Amino acid sequence: MAHELRVEGLTVRYGHSSALSDVDLTVPGGSVTALVGPNGAGKSSLLLAAYGSVPASGKIFLDGEDVSSLRPAARARAGIAIVPQGRQLFPRLNVADNLQVMAELLRLPRSAVDEAVDRFPILRTRLKSLVGVLSGGEQQMLVVTRALMGKPRVLLLDEMMTGLAPLIVRELADTVARLAADDGVAVVMAEPALGASRRVIDRGYVLIRGAVVATEEGGGRALDRAYQHAVGVELEEIETP
Numbered sequence: 001m002a003h004e005l006r007v008e009g010l011t012v013r014y015g016h017s018s019a020l021s022d023v024d025l026t027v028p029g030g031s032v033t034a035l036v037g038p039n040g041a042g043k044s045s046l047l048l049a050a051y052g053s054v055p056a057s058g059k060i061f062l063d064g065e066d067v068s069s070l071r072p073a074a075r076a077r078a079g080i081a082i083v084p085q086g087r088q089l090f091p092r093l094n095v096a097d098n099l100q101v102m103a104e105l106l107r108l109p110r111s112a113v114d115e116a117v118d119r120f121p122i123l124r125t126r127l128k129s130l131v132g133v134l135s136g137g138e139q140q141m142l143v144v145t146r147a148l149m150g151k152p153r154v155l156l157l158d159e160m161m162t163g164l165a166p167l168i169v170r171e172l173a174d175t176v177a178r179l180a181a182d183d184g185v186a187v188v189m190a191e192p193a194l195g196a197s198r199r200v201i202d203r204g205y206v207l208i209r210g211a212v213v214a215t216e217e218g219g220g221r222a223l224d225r226a227y228q229h230a231v232g233v234e235l236e237e238i239e240t241p
């Protein structure tokens with residue numbers, strides 16, 4: 001079954017400044033939806049609000065069910081998973097213990113850690129390694145593994161590809177594309193620019209200054225063009241006296 005994330009009228013404020021204003025969007029399962037926009041456009045705020053870790057007004061629906069009042073741990077158990085910007089691992093714990101923290105949050109049995117590392121065999125060889133000594137690519141594989149432990153229905157990826165080698169970018173992009181195609185997961189990938197993950201993008205939104213300015217159903221290249229067009233329009237507007 002294909003899953004779905006829908007947000008309606010999502011607004012995020014930090015003090016008096018508005019990061020996201022009345023955003024509506026739908027992320028259908030079975031495809032990879034990108035969220036592109038410059039730094040500060042509100043991409044992280046949107047994903048964090050969908051996960052429940054920043055206060056927001058508006059509604060979040062998971063497979064049609066309103067989860068807006070659930071706290072992050074309950075949303076995670078309901079099937080929303082996040083790969084946060086900056087990874088947010090415990091660098092002084094080893095790989096297995098980092099995964100065990102998520103297993104406990106999700107109330108999974110201890111065997112869940114062992115099963116989880118099947119996805120990236122390199123992690124099995126690193127189970128007892130402190131996270132701080134892993135390469136950037138290995139750390140990101142661990143974060144993705146952690147996010148997938150609960151077999152999520154919705155996967156929120158916040159700048160997952162930043163700073164990674166092209167080979168790792170391809171491997172991670174293929175992993176999320178398979179999750180969408182095989183398991184009907186609703187994947188949303190926020191990136192400042194698409195780069196090597198462009199080929200797995202099915203559709204997307206351009207976000208600028210906290211608002212959706214374009215929706216594109218025609219894949220990664222078309223989304224790139226929509227993004228450039230949106231930024232160009234915005235620049236022209238700024239330059240017009």
Ligand SMILES: Nc1ncnc2c1ncn2[C@@H]1O[C@H](COP(=O)(O)OP(=O)(O)OP(=O)(O)O)[C@@H](O)[C@H]1O
Pocket residue numbers: 014018019037038039040041042043044045046085192
């Ligand atoms: N914790 C915070 N406190 C105050 N303002 C914040 C906070 N987090 C984000 N902002 C502001 O909210 C706006 C949207 O930021 P957000 O991080 O959601 O954008 P983004 O598109 O993810 O950008 P980036 O690529 O830089 O992460 C920006 O103006 C940012 O400065």
